[in-house]
Amino acid sequence: MTGRRSLLLVGTGLVGGSFALAAKAAxxxxxxxxxxxxxxxxxxxxxRGAVDEAGEPAAAxxxxxxxxxxxxxxxxxxxxxxxAKVPVVFDVGSVKQPVIDALAPxxxxxxxxxxxxxxxxxxGAARADLFRDRTVVLxxxxxxxxxxxxxxxxxxxxxxxxxxxxxxxxxxxxxxxxSHLPHLLAFAYVEVAEGAGGLAGAGxxxxxxxxxxxxxxxxxxxxxxxxxxAVLGHLDELMAALGELSEAMRGxxxxxxxxxxAAARVRRALEAGGL
Amino acid sequence: MTGRRSLLLVGTGLVGGSFALAAKAAxxxxxxxxxxxxxxxxxxxxxRGAVDEAGEPAAAxxxxxxxxxxxxxxxxxxxxxxxAKVPVVFDVGSVKQPVIDALAPxxxxxxxxxxxxxxxxxxGAARADLFRDRTVVLxxxxxxxxxxxxxxxxxxxxxxxxxxxxxxxxxxxxxxxxSHLPHLLAFAYVEVAEGAGGLAGAGxxxxxxxxxxxxxxxxxxxxxxxxxxAVLGHLDELMAALGELSEAMRGxxxxxxxxxxAAARVRRALEAGGL
Numbered sequence: 001m002t003g004r005r006s007l008l009l010v011g012t013g014l015v016g017g018s019f020a021l022a023a024k025a026a027x028x029x030x031x032x033x034x035x036x037x038x039x040x041x042x043x044x045x046x047x048r049g050a051v052d053e054a055g056e057p058a059a060a061x062x063x064x065x066x067x068x069x070x071x072x073x074x075x076x077x078x079x080x081x082x083x084a085k086v087p088v089v090f091d092v093g094s095v096k097q098p099v100i101d102a103l104a105p106x107x108x109x110x111x112x113x114x115x116x117x118x119x120x121x122x123x124g125a126a127r128a129d130l131f132r133d134r135t136v137v138l139x140x141x142x143x144x145x146x147x148x149x150x151x152x153x154x155x156x157x158x159x160x161x162x163x164x165x166x167x168x169x170x171x172x173x174x175x176x177x178x179s180h181l182p183h184l185l186a187f188a189y190v191e192v193a194e195g196a197g198g199l200a201g202a203g204x205x206x207x208x209x210x211x212x213x214x215x216x217x218x219x220x221x222x223x224x225x226x227x228x229x230a231v232l233g234h235l236d237e238l239m240a241a242l243g244e245l246s247e248a249m250r251g252x253x254x255x256x257x258x259x260x261x262a263a264a265r266v267r268r269a270l271e272a273g274g275l
Numbered sequence: 276m277t278g279r280r281s282l283l284l285v286g287t288g289l290v291g292g293s294f295a296l297a298a299k300a301a302x303x304x305x306x307x308x309x310x311x312x313x314x315x316x317x318x319x320x321x322x323r324g325a326v327d328e329a330g331e332p333a334a335a336x337x338x339x340x341x342x343x344x345x346x347x348x349x350x351x352x353x354x355x356x357x358x359a360k361v362p363v364v365f366d367v368g369s370v371k372q373p374v375i376d377a378l379a380p381x382x383x384x385x386x387x388x389x390x391x392x393x394x395x396x397x398x399g400a401a402r403a404d405l406f407r408d409r410t411v412v413l414x415x416x417x418x419x420x421x422x423x424x425x426x427x428x429x430x431x432x433x434x435x436x437x438x439x440x441x442x443x444x445x446x447x448x449x450x451x452x453x454s455h456l457p458h459l460l461a462f463a464y465v466e467v468a469e470g471a472g473g474l475a476g477a478g479x480x481x482x483x484x485x486x487x488x489x490x491x492x493x494x495x496x497x498x499x500x501x502x503x504x505a506v507l508g509h510l511d512e513l514m515a516a517l518g519e520l521s522e523a524m525r526g527x528x529x530x531x532x533x534x535x536x537a538a539a540r541v542r543r544a545l546e547a548g549g550l
Contacts, residue, residue, distance in 0.1 A: 073528070115478040135476045164476070177468050178477045182484040184524075185460055188516040190538040193452050196509065199545055201410045201439070202453045203390040205487040207545075209457040212480040214543045217536035221528050224535075228524040234471065235517065241463040242510065249459075249503040253348070253496050260499075261492035263465040268489045270474055270482075 006031040008059060008066040008086065010078045012045035013216070014118055015092045016069025017126030020050040022159035025128045033059045045123045060085035065151070067092065072222035076102035079109055090152045094175060094219075095226040096139040096168035107145035110152040111168060113137045113175070114161060121216035132160035139168035176230035181238065183220055184231060186213035281306040283334060283341040283361065285353045287320035288491070289393060290367045291344025292401030295325040297434035300403045308334045320398045335360035340426070342367065347497035351377035354384055365427045369450060369494075370501040371414040371443035382420035385427040386443060388412045388450070389436060396491035407435035414443035451505035456513065458495055459506060461488040 007029040009016050013036075020032045034051030036042040045051040053059075060066055060082040068078045068091040075091045076099055083089050083106050090110040093099055100111060116134040118125040136156040140149050156163050166174075190213040193199055199206070224231060248256035282304040284291050288311075295307045309326030311317040320326040328334075335341055335357045343353045343366040350366045351374055358364050358381050365385040368374055375386060391409040393400040411431040415424050431438050441449075465488040468474055474481070499506060523531035 115476065117478065117480065134478070137476075174472070174476070177471045178474065178481050181468075182464065182481060184517070184520060185464065186484060187535050187538040188513055188520055189457065189460065190541050191534065192509065192512045192516050193456075194538075194541045196452045196512065197449070199453065199541070201390065201412075201449070202545075203392065203409070205392065205490075206453050206457060208483045208486045209461060210542055210545075211483045213538050213541075214546060215480075215535075215539060217532050217539050220535050221532035224520075224524045225528045225531060228521075232521055232524065234467065235521065237467045237471065238463055239514075241467050242459070245459060245463055245499075246503075246507055246510065249499045249507065253500045256500060257492050257496035259466065260462050260490075260495050263462040263469075263488050264490060264492050266469045266474070266488075267465050267485055270477075270485075271489060 004031050005029050006033055006063040008033050008035065008055070008057075008063040008082060009045075009051060010035045010057065010066060010068045010082060011070035011074075012036045012041050012051055012123055013069060013219075014121045014123060014125050015114065015116070015130070016067060017045050017048060017050035017123035018116075018128065018130035019067055019069065019092065019114075019159065020045075021048075021126055021128040022131060023155060026158040028155055028158045029064065033063060035059070041123060045126075048123055048126060050123055050126055057081045058085075065089065065155070071219045072099065072226045074222075075099045079103060079105070083109060088148050088151050090155075094179065094223045095172055096137075097172050098226045100139075100141055100168055105141060105143065107143055108148040110144060110148055111139045111141075112152060112156070113139070113171065114156065115175075115179075117215070121219065129160065131156065134161055136161035136163050137171050138163060138165050139171050140165065141168070172227050173230045176227050177234045180223055180227055180231045181234045183212050183215060184224060184235065185238075186210055187220070189213070279306050280304050281308055281338040283308050283310065283330070283332075283338040283357060284320075284326060285310045285332065285341060285343045285357060286345035286349075287311045287316050287326055287398050288344060288494075289396045289398060289400050290389065290391070290405070291342060292320050292323060292325040292398035293391075293403065293405035294342055294344065294367065294389075294434065295320075296323075296401055296403040297406060298430060301433040303430055303433045304339065308338060310334070316398060320401075323398055323401060325398055325401055332356045333360075340364065340430070346494045347374065347501045349497075350374045354378060354380070358384060363423050363426050365430075369454065369498045370447055372447050373501045375414075375416055375443055380416060380418065382418055383423040385419060385423055386414045386416075387427060387431070388414070388446065389431065390450075390454075392490070396494065404435065406431065409436055411436035411438050412446050413438060413440050414446050415440065416443070447502050448505045451502050452509045455498055455502055455506045456509045458487050458490060459499060459510065460513075461485055462495070464488070
């Protein structure tokens with residue numbers, strides 16, 4: 001169709017579906033061709049209005065851009081499959097360096113990570129405002145084309161994101177601490193809490209602490225696997241801190257109080273700063 | 276004053292202040308005498324209307340009941356100080372057996388734990404509806420007077436709580452898992468995350484996971500110290516689970532996915548069940 005600006009969306013889950021909804025609402029694209037290995041997810045994305053046309057990767061021909069929004073382990077293969085057919089391709093994965101390493105990425109591939117999510121996942125939770133005021137990290141390599149980078153930066157700004165550029169390795173190390181380690185802890189904690197005899201009567205602290213454990217299992221298995229070195233490095237640091245706190249719990253209550261007070265101050269400062 | 280039903284409130288923080296507000300709103304008491312080691316906290320409780328009269332423990336004479344709402348390490352001493360002056364005395368501490376052990380408790384002392392809180396703490400966050408639809412655990416001993424138990428049960432029901440009775444030891448073991456261990460993890464995690472170079476750009480998952488780390492340091496140092504055996508026992512279980520998940524992160528992604536999926540199912544079922 002002449003004049004139509006089409007997006008190829010590979011992976012029609014929460015993040016991809018939200019990008020499609022948001023980009024159409026912002027007028028960046030007026031047509032979205034969706035591709036998903038799971039026909040149910042694809043049908044749901046069509047029903048939600050995120051996808052206008054269920055397609056195949058071959059449908060990338062004529063699209064202005066391709067957004068690859070699949071779990072981390074599948075990103076490189078999907079980018080390879082569609083890159084030659086579109087002027088710009090970008091992903092939304094939570095781990096960047098392993099994807100870059102697996103790809104020898106073409107210059108018009110822009111690695112992206114919008115730091116936004118919703119409990120449960122799936123296109124059913126997709127929202128046009130998912131990226132509003134949320135940080136979107138772009139991790140171009142030295143080989144990334146500057147024009148492609150600017151185009152993709154424009155997409156994220158159009159959907160309300162706050163774009164920052166960071167080295168992929170630094171991003172992965174930072175997110176291992178701020179996102180991947182908490183997920184690992186929450187998964188392990190829910191497992192042992194359930195095993196210890198039920199979760200009835202848990203309070204609001206438990207509810208908040210474990211919310212991230214309801215995340216998509218495939219997405220998170222891929223993230224933790226891809227970023228295992230960084231996450232397990234940070235887990236070692238946590239274990240050391242827990243060892244010291246455990247000792248204080250057995251003896252020095254004032255040392256324990258002082259460490260808790262320091263952590264509480266950090267957390268309250270974040271809240272006051274509008275976390 | 277003739278006919279006045281007075282409560283002696285020892286400790287005018289979040290939980291005590293909320294109980295005073297709620298009990299007056301429900302008509303259980305019409306006058307609250309407040310006692311606090313911290314004159315600022317006491318003045319704030321008066322300003323908030325939680326306390327009608329700043330007093331001394333000696334003011335317990337003539338009160339219908341005493342509520343001891345101080346950090347765990349101080350409960351036994353406060354109960355001892357006021358018990359002889361009132362027909363009924365109860366506490367609100369998060370750990371029960373060590374308090375009972377320290378007291379050789381009089382029959383009219385009813386150990387209580389309302390499972391309700393608010394980030395930050397302090398009487399500034401007190402609310403008359405803090406206990407509405409929240410679980411309140413009563414842990415009477417064999418020596419506890421049944422009439423006193425019923426009186427205190429009535430107070431908690433009047434302020435909207437769902438009262439359950441449980442053995443103190445079982446309560447402490449269960450809460451170690453459902454509340455104390457998550458707090459320990461959140462304190463340790465915030466400490467190492469801050470140390471690793473700043474928390475800027477953290478997402479909503481981080482915000483929820485760390486919310487409990489903003490808790491009151493004295494309250495939580497006392498809880499973790501008093502319940503150290505149970506908490507550290509559960510921490511060992513968590514370490515074992517983390518060890519297995521770490522191995523799967525290095526190798527078997529499908530095993531990792533299956534374990535995450537099981538945890539996610541548990542968490543989502545809780546959410547669906549109205550956690």
